[in-house]
Amino acid sequence: xxxxxxxxxxxxxxxxxxxxxxxxxxxxxxxxxxxxxxxxxxxxxxxxxxxxxxxxxxxxxxxxxxxxxxxxxxxxxxxxxxxxxxxxxxxxxxxxxxxxxxxxxxxxxxxxxxxxxxxxxxxxxxxxxxxxxxxxxxxxxxxxxxxxxxxxxxxxxxxxxxxxxxxxxxxxxxxxxxxxxxxxxxxxxxxxxxxxxxxxxxxxxxxxxxxxxxxxxxxxxxxxxxxxxxxxxxxxxxxxxxxxx
Amino acid sequence: xxxxxxxxxxxxxxxxxxxxxxxxxxxxxxxxxxxxxxxxxxxxxxxxxxxxxxxxxxxxxxxxxxxxxxxxxxxxxxxxxxxxxxxxxxxxxxxxxxxxxxxxxxxxxxxxxxxxxxxxxxxxxxxxxxxxxxxxxxxxxxxxxxxxxxxxxxxxxxxxxxxxxxxxxxxxxxxxxxxxxxxxxxxxxxxxxxxxxxxxxxxxxxxxxxxxxxxxxxxxxxxxxxxxxxxxxxxxxxxxxxxxx
Numbered sequence: 001x002x003x004x005x006x007x008x009x010x011x012x013x014x015x016x017x018x019x020x021x022x023x024x025x026x027x028x029x030x031x032x033x034x035x036x037x038x039x040x041x042x043x044x045x046x047x048x049x050x051x052x053x054x055x056x057x058x059x060x061x062x063x064x065x066x067x068x069x070x071x072x073x074x075x076x077x078x079x080x081x082x083x084x085x086x087x088x089x090x091x092x093x094x095x096x097x098x099x100x101x102x103x104x105x106x107x108x109x110x111x112x113x114x115x116x117x118x119x120x121x122x123x124x125x126x127x128x129x130x131x132x133x134x135x136x137x138x139x140x141x142x143x144x145x146x147x148x149x150x151x152x153x154x155x156x157x158x159x160x161x162x163x164x165x166x167x168x169x170x171x172x173x174x175x176x177x178x179x180x181x182x183x184x185x186x187x188x189x190x191x192x193x194x195x196x197x198x199x200x201x202x203x204x205x206x207x208x209x210x211x212x213x214x215x216x217x218x219x220x221x222x223x224x225x226x227x228x229x230x231x232x233x234x235x236x237x238x239x240x241x242x243x244x245x
Numbered sequence: 246x247x248x249x250x251x252x253x254x255x256x257x258x259x260x261x262x263x264x265x266x267x268x269x270x271x272x273x274x275x276x277x278x279x280x281x282x283x284x285x286x287x288x289x290x291x292x293x294x295x296x297x298x299x300x301x302x303x304x305x306x307x308x309x310x311x312x313x314x315x316x317x318x319x320x321x322x323x324x325x326x327x328x329x330x331x332x333x334x335x336x337x338x339x340x341x342x343x344x345x346x347x348x349x350x351x352x353x354x355x356x357x358x359x360x361x362x363x364x365x366x367x368x369x370x371x372x373x374x375x376x377x378x379x380x381x382x383x384x385x386x387x388x389x390x391x392x393x394x395x396x397x398x399x400x401x402x403x404x405x406x407x408x409x410x411x412x413x414x415x416x417x418x419x420x421x422x423x424x425x426x427x428x429x430x431x432x433x434x435x436x437x438x439x440x441x442x443x444x445x446x447x448x449x450x451x452x453x454x455x456x457x458x459x460x461x462x463x464x465x466x467x468x469x470x471x472x473x474x475x476x477x478x479x480x481x482x483x484x485x486x487x488x489x490x
Contacts, residue, residue: 001274002370002371003248003249003370004248004249004252004366004367004370005274005278005367005370005371007249008278008281008282008363008366008367009277009278009281010281011281011282011283013283027425028421029246029250031421031424031425032254032421033250033253033254034424035418035419035421035424036253036254036255036256036415036418037253037256037362037365038256038258038365038376038377040377040379041379041469042416042462042465043466043469044418044419044424046424047424047425047426047430048424048425048426049426049427049428049429049430050425050426050427050428051428052427052428053428056428080430082424084432084435085423085435085439086466086470088435088436088439089439089462089463089466089467090463090466090467090470092436092439092440092463092467093463093464093466093467094467095467095468095470095471097467097470098470098471098472098473099470099473100473101473101474101475101476101478101479102478102479102482102489103382103473103474103475103476103478104474106354106382106401106478107379109351109354109355109358110354110358110401110402113354113355113358113359113362114358114361114362114377116359117282117358117359117362117363118253118362118366120282120283121249121253121362121363121366122249122250122253125247125248125249125250126247126250131283132283132285132359134285134286134352137348137351146429147428147429147430148429148430148432149430150430150432153430156351156355157355170281171287173280173281173289174280174289176273176276176277176280178330179276179279179280179289179291179292179293179327180272180276180292180293180295181292181293181294181295182294182295182297183294183295183296183297183298183301183392184294184391184392184393185292185294185325185392185393185394185395185398187329187393187395190329190330190333191333191337194330194333194334194337195337217287217334218334218335218337218338219338220287221288221331221334221335221338222334222335222337222338222339222340222342224286224288225331225335225340225342225343225344226340226343227343228343228344228345228346228348228490229346229348229349230346230348231346231348231490233346233347233348233351234346234347234489234490237347244347244479244489245473245476245479
Protein backbone atom coordinates (compact mmCIF):
# COMPACT_ATOMS: atom_id res chain seq x y z
CA UNK A 1 0.00 0.00 0.00
CA UNK A 2 1.56 3.28 -1.08
CA UNK A 3 1.61 6.44 1.07
CA UNK A 4 -1.32 8.10 -0.70
CA UNK A 5 -3.60 5.06 -0.47
CA UNK A 6 -2.62 4.73 3.18
CA UNK A 7 -3.51 8.39 3.73
CA UNK A 8 -6.90 8.02 2.01
CA UNK A 9 -7.76 4.98 4.09
CA UNK A 10 -6.87 6.71 7.35
CA UNK A 11 -9.36 9.55 6.94
CA UNK A 12 -11.29 10.56 10.02
CA UNK A 13 -13.38 13.72 10.48
CA UNK A 14 -11.71 16.21 12.84
CA UNK A 15 -13.97 18.23 15.14
CA UNK A 16 -11.37 19.82 17.44
CA UNK A 17 -8.58 22.07 16.16
CA UNK A 18 -5.51 23.84 17.48
CA UNK A 19 -5.63 27.63 17.15
CA UNK A 20 -2.60 27.65 14.80
CA UNK A 21 -3.59 29.43 11.57
CA UNK A 22 -2.85 28.05 8.10
CA UNK A 23 -0.08 29.73 6.13
CA UNK A 24 -0.85 31.34 2.77
CA UNK A 25 1.28 28.60 1.18
CA UNK A 26 -0.84 25.90 2.77
CA UNK A 27 -4.08 27.52 1.61
CA UNK A 28 -2.71 27.91 -1.92
CA UNK A 29 -1.57 24.26 -2.06
CA UNK A 30 -5.05 23.15 -0.95
CA UNK A 31 -6.86 25.34 -3.50
CA UNK A 32 -4.52 24.45 -6.35
CA UNK A 33 -4.95 20.75 -5.58
CA UNK A 34 -8.72 21.23 -5.60
CA UNK A 35 -8.53 22.92 -8.97
CA UNK A 36 -6.71 20.02 -10.59
CA UNK A 37 -9.64 17.67 -10.02
CA UNK A 38 -11.54 16.76 -13.18
CA UNK A 39 -14.29 19.12 -14.31
CA UNK A 40 -17.11 18.33 -16.74
CA UNK A 41 -16.02 19.74 -20.16
CA UNK A 42 -13.71 22.06 -18.22
CA UNK A 43 -16.63 24.20 -17.04
CA UNK A 44 -15.05 24.54 -13.54
CA UNK A 45 -18.51 25.34 -12.17
CA UNK A 46 -17.56 26.03 -8.57
CA UNK A 47 -16.11 28.62 -6.22
CA UNK A 48 -14.85 28.36 -2.67
CA UNK A 49 -15.06 30.98 0.05
CA UNK A 50 -12.33 30.82 2.70
CA UNK A 51 -13.57 32.35 5.93
CA UNK A 52 -10.96 33.35 8.52
CA UNK A 53 -12.81 36.36 9.98
CA UNK A 54 -13.67 35.46 13.61
CA UNK A 55 -17.03 37.25 13.60
CA UNK A 56 -18.12 35.52 10.42
CA UNK A 57 -16.98 32.11 11.66
CA UNK A 58 -18.98 32.69 14.84
CA UNK A 59 -22.07 33.54 12.83
CA UNK A 60 -21.57 30.55 10.52
CA UNK A 61 -21.16 28.24 13.53
CA UNK A 62 -24.66 29.26 14.66
CA UNK A 63 -26.17 29.06 11.16
CA UNK A 64 -24.81 25.53 10.61
CA UNK A 65 -26.49 24.25 13.76
CA UNK A 66 -24.25 25.42 16.61
CA UNK A 67 -21.22 23.46 15.55
CA UNK A 68 -18.41 24.84 17.74
CA UNK A 69 -15.64 23.62 15.43
CA UNK A 70 -16.87 25.92 12.66
CA UNK A 71 -15.93 28.83 14.90
CA UNK A 72 -12.85 27.16 16.33
CA UNK A 73 -11.15 26.02 13.13
CA UNK A 74 -8.66 28.51 11.66
CA UNK A 75 -10.08 28.18 8.13
CA UNK A 76 -13.68 27.48 7.21
CA UNK A 77 -14.18 26.76 3.52
CA UNK A 78 -17.60 27.03 1.92
CA UNK A 79 -17.74 25.07 -1.31
CA UNK A 80 -20.22 26.51 -3.79
CA UNK A 81 -21.65 25.29 -7.07
CA UNK A 82 -21.17 28.27 -9.37
CA UNK A 83 -22.86 28.94 -12.69
CA UNK A 84 -22.53 32.71 -12.28
CA UNK A 85 -19.02 32.64 -13.76
CA UNK A 86 -20.26 30.65 -16.75
CA UNK A 87 -22.99 33.19 -17.37
CA UNK A 88 -20.37 35.93 -17.25
CA UNK A 89 -18.32 33.98 -19.81
CA UNK A 90 -21.36 33.71 -22.08
CA UNK A 91 -22.10 37.43 -21.68
CA UNK A 92 -18.52 38.19 -22.66
CA UNK A 93 -19.27 36.34 -25.90
CA UNK A 94 -22.61 38.12 -26.40
CA UNK A 95 -24.40 34.85 -25.79
CA UNK A 96 -27.41 34.29 -23.60
CA UNK A 97 -26.74 31.27 -21.43
CA UNK A 98 -29.41 28.59 -21.79
CA UNK A 99 -29.51 26.77 -18.50
CA UNK A 100 -32.04 25.54 -16.00
CA UNK A 101 -31.86 21.80 -16.62
CA UNK A 102 -31.30 19.15 -13.98
CA UNK A 103 -28.18 18.29 -15.99
CA UNK A 104 -26.71 21.77 -15.41
CA UNK A 105 -27.40 21.41 -11.70
CA UNK A 106 -25.81 17.96 -11.49
CA UNK A 107 -22.67 19.14 -13.32
CA UNK A 108 -22.10 22.07 -10.96
CA UNK A 109 -22.81 20.00 -7.84
CA UNK A 110 -20.46 17.21 -8.95
CA UNK A 111 -17.73 19.64 -10.03
CA UNK A 112 -17.54 21.26 -6.61
CA UNK A 113 -17.56 17.91 -4.81
CA UNK A 114 -14.63 16.56 -6.83
CA UNK A 115 -12.64 19.73 -6.16
CA UNK A 116 -13.45 19.67 -2.45
CA UNK A 117 -12.38 16.07 -2.03
CA UNK A 118 -9.02 16.86 -3.63
CA UNK A 119 -8.72 19.74 -1.15
CA UNK A 120 -9.50 17.38 1.73
CA UNK A 121 -6.83 14.92 0.60
CA UNK A 122 -4.26 17.70 0.10
CA UNK A 123 -4.97 19.11 3.58
CA UNK A 124 -4.67 15.70 5.22
CA UNK A 125 -1.42 14.99 3.37
CA UNK A 126 -0.02 18.13 5.02
CA UNK A 127 -0.96 16.89 8.50
CA UNK A 128 -4.13 18.97 8.69
CA UNK A 129 -7.58 17.65 9.52
CA UNK A 130 -10.96 18.41 7.98
CA UNK A 131 -14.65 17.82 8.49
CA UNK A 132 -17.41 18.38 5.95
CA UNK A 133 -20.28 20.55 7.19
CA UNK A 134 -23.58 19.64 5.53
CA UNK A 135 -25.18 21.97 8.09
CA UNK A 136 -24.34 24.82 5.72
CA UNK A 137 -27.65 23.84 4.09
CA UNK A 138 -29.58 24.36 7.35
CA UNK A 139 -29.91 28.10 6.69
CA UNK A 140 -28.73 28.54 3.12
CA UNK A 141 -30.40 31.94 2.63
CA UNK A 142 -28.65 33.49 5.61
CA UNK A 143 -25.34 31.87 4.64
CA UNK A 144 -25.63 33.15 1.07
CA UNK A 145 -26.40 36.65 2.28
CA UNK A 146 -23.48 36.64 4.70
CA UNK A 147 -21.08 35.40 2.01
CA UNK A 148 -22.60 37.75 -0.59
CA UNK A 149 -23.17 34.92 -3.04
CA UNK A 150 -24.48 36.16 -6.40
CA UNK A 151 -27.28 34.54 -8.37
CA UNK A 152 -26.52 31.06 -9.76
CA UNK A 153 -24.20 30.23 -6.86
CA UNK A 154 -25.22 27.99 -3.95
CA UNK A 155 -23.35 26.69 -0.89
CA UNK A 156 -23.19 22.89 -1.20
CA UNK A 157 -21.23 22.14 1.98
CA UNK A 158 -18.71 23.67 4.33
CA UNK A 159 -15.35 22.26 5.39
CA UNK A 160 -13.39 23.02 8.57
CA UNK A 161 -9.61 22.88 8.11
CA UNK A 162 -6.91 23.06 10.77
CA UNK A 163 -4.34 21.23 12.86
CA UNK A 164 -6.13 18.31 14.61
CA UNK A 165 -6.41 18.49 18.39
CA UNK A 166 -7.93 15.03 18.91
CA UNK A 167 -8.00 11.63 17.26
CA UNK A 168 -11.53 10.30 16.93
CA UNK A 169 -10.41 7.09 15.21
CA UNK A 170 -11.68 5.63 11.97
CA UNK A 171 -15.40 4.88 11.54
CA UNK A 172 -16.05 1.53 9.84
CA UNK A 173 -17.73 1.58 6.45
CA UNK A 174 -20.04 -0.85 4.69
CA UNK A 175 -18.18 -3.89 3.36
CA UNK A 176 -16.68 -3.27 -0.08
CA UNK A 177 -18.93 -5.99 -1.46
CA UNK A 178 -21.94 -3.93 -0.34
CA UNK A 179 -21.08 -0.94 -2.52
CA UNK A 180 -19.15 -2.64 -5.34
CA UNK A 181 -20.99 -4.62 -8.01
CA UNK A 182 -19.46 -6.62 -10.86
CA UNK A 183 -20.87 -5.87 -14.33
CA UNK A 184 -24.45 -5.53 -13.06
CA UNK A 185 -26.09 -4.25 -9.86
CA UNK A 186 -26.79 -7.19 -7.58
CA UNK A 187 -29.67 -6.06 -5.37
CA UNK A 188 -30.06 -9.56 -3.90
CA UNK A 189 -27.08 -9.02 -1.60
CA UNK A 190 -28.16 -5.65 -0.19
CA UNK A 191 -30.22 -6.87 2.78
CA UNK A 192 -27.52 -9.25 4.02
CA UNK A 193 -24.81 -6.59 3.67
CA UNK A 194 -26.88 -4.15 5.75
CA UNK A 195 -27.30 -6.79 8.46
CA UNK A 196 -23.56 -7.51 8.46
CA UNK A 197 -22.78 -3.79 8.74
CA UNK A 198 -25.36 -3.39 11.51
CA UNK A 199 -23.34 -5.82 13.62
CA UNK A 200 -20.06 -4.03 12.86
CA UNK A 201 -21.56 -0.68 13.83
CA UNK A 202 -23.20 -2.06 16.99
CA UNK A 203 -19.80 -3.21 18.24
CA UNK A 204 -18.20 0.08 17.17
CA UNK A 205 -20.74 2.19 19.08
CA UNK A 206 -20.66 -0.04 22.18
CA UNK A 207 -16.89 0.13 22.33
CA UNK A 208 -16.71 3.89 21.80
CA UNK A 209 -19.38 4.68 24.39
CA UNK A 210 -18.34 2.03 26.91
CA UNK A 211 -21.60 0.16 26.40
CA UNK A 212 -23.93 3.18 26.57
CA UNK A 213 -24.93 3.42 22.91
CA UNK A 214 -26.55 0.28 21.65
CA UNK A 215 -27.84 0.85 18.13
CA UNK A 216 -27.28 -0.28 14.56
CA UNK A 217 -26.80 1.53 11.24
CA UNK A 218 -30.18 0.62 9.76
CA UNK A 219 -31.91 2.01 12.84
CA UNK A 220 -29.99 5.27 12.56
CA UNK A 221 -30.95 5.52 8.90
CA UNK A 222 -34.62 4.72 9.67
CA UNK A 223 -34.63 7.45 12.33
CA UNK A 224 -33.09 9.89 9.89
CA UNK A 225 -35.45 9.15 6.99
CA UNK A 226 -38.64 9.04 9.06
CA UNK A 227 -39.24 12.68 8.12
CA UNK A 228 -38.19 15.01 5.31
CA UNK A 229 -34.78 16.66 5.78
CA UNK A 230 -34.01 20.30 4.86
CA UNK A 231 -37.19 20.58 2.82
CA UNK A 232 -36.39 24.26 2.12
CA UNK A 233 -33.60 23.51 -0.36
CA UNK A 234 -35.67 23.46 -3.57
CA UNK A 235 -37.26 26.86 -2.88
CA UNK A 236 -33.91 28.35 -1.85
CA UNK A 237 -32.20 27.09 -5.01
CA UNK A 238 -34.94 28.59 -7.16
CA UNK A 239 -34.45 31.92 -5.40
CA UNK A 240 -30.78 31.68 -6.38
CA UNK A 241 -31.79 31.28 -10.01
CA UNK A 242 -31.46 27.51 -10.43
CA UNK A 243 -34.04 25.52 -12.38
CA UNK A 244 -34.47 21.78 -12.73
CA UNK A 245 -36.16 21.05 -16.07
CA UNK B 246 5.33 20.01 -1.80
CA UNK B 247 4.69 16.48 -0.52
CA UNK B 248 4.18 13.43 -2.78
CA UNK B 249 0.40 13.44 -2.48
CA UNK B 250 -0.01 17.15 -3.31
CA UNK B 251 2.36 16.63 -6.22
CA UNK B 252 0.24 13.70 -7.43
CA UNK B 253 -2.98 15.72 -7.16
CA UNK B 254 -1.50 18.60 -9.10
CA UNK B 255 -0.27 16.33 -11.90
CA UNK B 256 -3.68 14.97 -12.79
CA UNK B 257 -4.47 14.62 -16.46
CA UNK B 258 -7.36 12.69 -18.02
CA UNK B 259 -6.19 9.51 -19.77
CA UNK B 260 -8.00 8.48 -22.95
CA UNK B 261 -5.70 5.68 -24.18
CA UNK B 262 -4.95 2.58 -22.13
CA UNK B 263 -2.74 -0.50 -22.29
CA UNK B 264 -4.63 -3.80 -22.40
CA UNK B 265 -3.14 -4.93 -19.07
CA UNK B 266 -6.02 -5.74 -16.68
CA UNK B 267 -6.18 -4.53 -13.09
CA UNK B 268 -5.49 -7.07 -10.35
CA UNK B 269 -8.16 -7.82 -7.74
CA UNK B 270 -5.86 -6.18 -5.18
CA UNK B 271 -5.74 -2.98 -7.21
CA UNK B 272 -9.53 -2.86 -7.58
CA UNK B 273 -10.00 -3.49 -3.86
CA UNK B 274 -7.53 -0.73 -2.92
CA UNK B 275 -9.39 1.70 -5.20
CA UNK B 276 -12.83 0.80 -3.81
CA UNK B 277 -11.68 0.83 -0.19
CA UNK B 278 -10.08 4.24 -0.70
CA UNK B 279 -13.33 5.50 -2.22
CA UNK B 280 -15.27 4.24 0.76
CA UNK B 281 -13.14 6.16 3.24
CA UNK B 282 -14.26 9.51 1.80
CA UNK B 283 -16.63 11.48 4.01
CA UNK B 284 -20.32 10.70 3.72
CA UNK B 285 -23.21 12.88 4.89
CA UNK B 286 -24.32 11.48 8.30
CA UNK B 287 -22.72 8.19 7.23
CA UNK B 288 -25.54 7.46 4.78
CA UNK B 289 -23.04 6.12 2.17
CA UNK B 290 -25.62 6.80 -0.53
CA UNK B 291 -23.74 5.41 -3.51
CA UNK B 292 -22.78 2.24 -5.33
CA UNK B 293 -20.26 1.57 -8.04
CA UNK B 294 -20.49 -0.95 -10.86
CA UNK B 295 -17.18 -2.26 -12.18
CA UNK B 296 -17.58 -3.40 -15.78
CA UNK B 297 -14.90 -5.70 -17.20
CA UNK B 298 -17.13 -7.70 -19.56
CA UNK B 299 -15.98 -6.88 -23.13
CA UNK B 300 -19.48 -6.99 -24.64
CA UNK B 301 -20.86 -4.64 -22.00
CA UNK B 302 -17.95 -2.23 -22.35
CA UNK B 303 -18.54 -2.17 -26.11
CA UNK B 304 -22.21 -1.38 -25.58
CA UNK B 305 -21.40 1.29 -22.98
CA UNK B 306 -18.86 2.89 -25.32
CA UNK B 307 -21.67 3.42 -27.85
CA UNK B 308 -24.18 4.61 -25.23
CA UNK B 309 -21.74 7.19 -23.84
CA UNK B 310 -21.27 8.78 -27.27
CA UNK B 311 -18.87 6.48 -29.09
CA UNK B 312 -15.98 6.99 -26.72
CA UNK B 313 -13.46 4.29 -27.73
CA UNK B 314 -11.61 4.38 -24.41
CA UNK B 315 -14.72 3.15 -22.59
CA UNK B 316 -14.37 -0.09 -24.56
CA UNK B 317 -10.58 -0.09 -24.47
CA UNK B 318 -9.96 0.48 -20.74
CA UNK B 319 -9.64 -2.70 -18.66
CA UNK B 320 -12.05 -1.44 -15.99
CA UNK B 321 -15.00 0.87 -16.51
CA UNK B 322 -16.54 2.09 -13.26
CA UNK B 323 -20.05 3.52 -13.20
CA UNK B 324 -20.58 5.65 -10.10
CA UNK B 325 -24.19 5.70 -8.98
CA UNK B 326 -26.11 7.75 -6.42
CA UNK B 327 -27.96 5.10 -4.43
CA UNK B 328 -30.94 5.57 -2.14
CA UNK B 329 -32.17 2.03 -2.75
CA UNK B 330 -29.90 0.66 0.00
CA UNK B 331 -31.20 3.28 2.43
CA UNK B 332 -34.78 2.30 1.67
CA UNK B 333 -33.84 -1.33 2.34
CA UNK B 334 -32.33 -0.26 5.68
CA UNK B 335 -35.56 1.57 6.56
CA UNK B 336 -37.65 -1.46 5.55
CA UNK B 337 -35.50 -3.65 7.79
CA UNK B 338 -36.58 -1.34 10.63
CA UNK B 339 -40.25 -1.41 9.57
CA UNK B 340 -40.00 2.25 8.64
CA UNK B 341 -41.29 3.87 5.49
CA UNK B 342 -38.55 6.06 4.06
CA UNK B 343 -39.64 9.65 3.60
CA UNK B 344 -37.62 11.01 0.73
CA UNK B 345 -38.11 12.98 -2.42
CA UNK B 346 -36.56 16.30 -1.44
CA UNK B 347 -33.87 18.16 -3.35
CA UNK B 348 -31.78 17.73 -0.20
CA UNK B 349 -31.92 13.92 -0.49
CA UNK B 350 -30.85 14.19 -4.11
CA UNK B 351 -27.94 16.54 -3.32
CA UNK B 352 -26.68 14.28 -0.53
CA UNK B 353 -26.58 11.18 -2.73
CA UNK B 354 -25.00 13.04 -5.65
CA UNK B 355 -22.31 14.59 -3.44
CA UNK B 356 -21.64 11.32 -1.60
CA UNK B 357 -20.84 9.47 -4.80
CA UNK B 358 -18.65 12.29 -6.14
CA UNK B 359 -16.51 12.39 -2.99
CA UNK B 360 -16.03 8.62 -3.11
CA UNK B 361 -15.19 8.67 -6.82
CA UNK B 362 -12.57 11.37 -6.43
CA UNK B 363 -10.85 9.32 -3.72
CA UNK B 364 -10.90 6.39 -6.14
CA UNK B 365 -9.34 8.56 -8.85
CA UNK B 366 -6.55 9.66 -6.51
CA UNK B 367 -5.91 6.10 -5.31
CA UNK B 368 -5.73 4.82 -8.91
CA UNK B 369 -3.33 7.57 -9.95
CA UNK B 370 -1.14 6.94 -6.91
CA UNK B 371 -0.75 3.37 -8.18
CA UNK B 372 0.42 4.54 -11.60
CA UNK B 373 -2.96 4.09 -13.24
CA UNK B 374 -4.83 6.71 -15.24
CA UNK B 375 -8.49 7.67 -15.24
CA UNK B 376 -10.99 9.79 -17.11
CA UNK B 377 -14.47 10.76 -15.95
CA UNK B 378 -17.25 9.97 -18.43
CA UNK B 379 -20.16 12.40 -18.15
CA UNK B 380 -21.45 10.78 -21.34
CA UNK B 381 -22.98 8.10 -19.13
CA UNK B 382 -25.85 10.60 -18.86
CA UNK B 383 -26.35 10.66 -22.65
CA UNK B 384 -28.53 7.56 -22.55
CA UNK B 385 -29.20 6.97 -18.86
CA UNK B 386 -32.25 4.73 -19.41
CA UNK B 387 -30.32 2.29 -21.59
CA UNK B 388 -27.34 2.36 -19.23
CA UNK B 389 -29.56 1.69 -16.21
CA UNK B 390 -31.24 -1.20 -17.96
CA UNK B 391 -27.93 -2.72 -19.01
CA UNK B 392 -26.52 -2.43 -15.48
CA UNK B 393 -29.81 -3.59 -13.94
CA UNK B 394 -29.99 -0.57 -11.64
CA UNK B 395 -32.93 -0.76 -9.22
CA UNK B 396 -35.25 2.12 -8.38
CA UNK B 397 -33.64 5.02 -6.46
CA UNK B 398 -30.26 4.45 -8.12
CA UNK B 399 -28.93 6.61 -10.97
CA UNK B 400 -25.64 6.63 -12.88
CA UNK B 401 -23.94 9.99 -12.15
CA UNK B 402 -20.79 9.48 -14.21
CA UNK B 403 -18.50 6.77 -15.49
CA UNK B 404 -14.75 6.44 -14.99
CA UNK B 405 -12.26 4.60 -17.19
CA UNK B 406 -9.33 3.08 -15.27
CA UNK B 407 -6.19 1.48 -16.64
CA UNK B 408 -2.50 1.77 -17.35
CA UNK B 409 -1.93 4.98 -19.36
CA UNK B 410 -0.74 4.58 -22.93
CA UNK B 411 -0.23 8.28 -23.70
CA UNK B 412 0.57 11.50 -21.87
CA UNK B 413 -1.81 14.29 -22.83
CA UNK B 414 -0.17 16.81 -20.51
CA UNK B 415 -1.82 18.99 -17.93
CA UNK B 416 -4.65 21.36 -18.93
CA UNK B 417 -4.36 24.78 -17.31
CA UNK B 418 -7.08 25.81 -14.88
CA UNK B 419 -8.55 29.19 -13.97
CA UNK B 420 -6.25 31.18 -11.72
CA UNK B 421 -6.67 30.30 -8.05
CA UNK B 422 -7.83 33.87 -7.41
CA UNK B 423 -10.71 33.25 -9.83
CA UNK B 424 -12.20 30.42 -7.80
CA UNK B 425 -11.04 31.35 -4.28
CA UNK B 426 -12.69 34.20 -2.40
CA UNK B 427 -11.71 35.60 0.99
CA UNK B 428 -14.55 35.88 3.53
CA UNK B 429 -17.07 37.03 0.92
CA UNK B 430 -17.70 36.31 -2.76
CA UNK B 431 -16.05 39.01 -4.85
CA UNK B 432 -17.99 39.06 -8.10
CA UNK B 433 -16.17 42.20 -9.26
CA UNK B 434 -13.10 40.18 -10.23
CA UNK B 435 -14.90 37.51 -12.27
CA UNK B 436 -14.83 39.23 -15.67
CA UNK B 437 -11.13 40.04 -15.50
CA UNK B 438 -10.25 36.51 -14.36
CA UNK B 439 -12.16 35.05 -17.32
CA UNK B 440 -10.26 37.32 -19.71
CA UNK B 441 -6.94 36.30 -18.16
CA UNK B 442 -7.85 32.60 -18.46
CA UNK B 443 -9.00 33.12 -22.05
CA UNK B 444 -5.48 34.19 -22.94
CA UNK B 445 -3.93 31.22 -21.12
CA UNK B 446 -6.22 28.81 -22.95
CA UNK B 447 -5.67 30.46 -26.33
CA UNK B 448 -1.95 29.84 -26.01
CA UNK B 449 -2.52 26.32 -24.73
CA UNK B 450 -4.75 25.38 -27.68
CA UNK B 451 -2.48 27.02 -30.26
CA UNK B 452 0.54 25.18 -28.92
CA UNK B 453 -1.18 21.81 -28.73
CA UNK B 454 -2.67 22.04 -32.24
CA UNK B 455 0.35 23.68 -33.88
CA UNK B 456 -1.66 26.83 -34.50
CA UNK B 457 -4.79 25.15 -35.87
CA UNK B 458 -7.16 25.75 -32.97
CA UNK B 459 -7.57 29.42 -32.16
CA UNK B 460 -10.24 29.81 -29.50
CA UNK B 461 -10.71 30.89 -25.89
CA UNK B 462 -12.45 29.43 -22.86
CA UNK B 463 -15.35 31.86 -22.76
CA UNK B 464 -16.14 31.08 -26.40
CA UNK B 465 -16.13 27.35 -25.69
CA UNK B 466 -18.47 27.92 -22.77
CA UNK B 467 -20.76 30.16 -24.83
CA UNK B 468 -20.93 27.50 -27.55
CA UNK B 469 -21.74 24.86 -24.95
CA UNK B 470 -24.46 26.85 -23.17
CA UNK B 471 -26.15 28.19 -26.31
CA UNK B 472 -28.63 25.29 -26.06
CA UNK B 473 -29.93 23.01 -23.31
CA UNK B 474 -27.73 19.97 -22.55
CA UNK B 475 -29.10 16.49 -21.75
CA UNK B 476 -32.60 17.85 -21.19
CA UNK B 477 -33.86 14.29 -20.59
CA UNK B 478 -32.26 13.96 -17.13
CA UNK B 479 -35.18 15.23 -15.02
CA UNK B 480 -37.69 12.84 -16.61
CA UNK B 481 -35.25 9.94 -16.37
CA UNK B 482 -34.58 10.60 -12.68
CA UNK B 483 -38.30 10.69 -11.94
CA UNK B 484 -38.69 7.33 -13.67
CA UNK B 485 -36.01 6.02 -11.31
CA UNK B 486 -38.08 7.17 -8.36
CA UNK B 487 -36.31 10.42 -7.50
CA UNK B 488 -38.29 13.53 -6.55
CA UNK B 489 -37.12 17.11 -6.02
CA UNK B 490 -39.47 18.78 -3.57
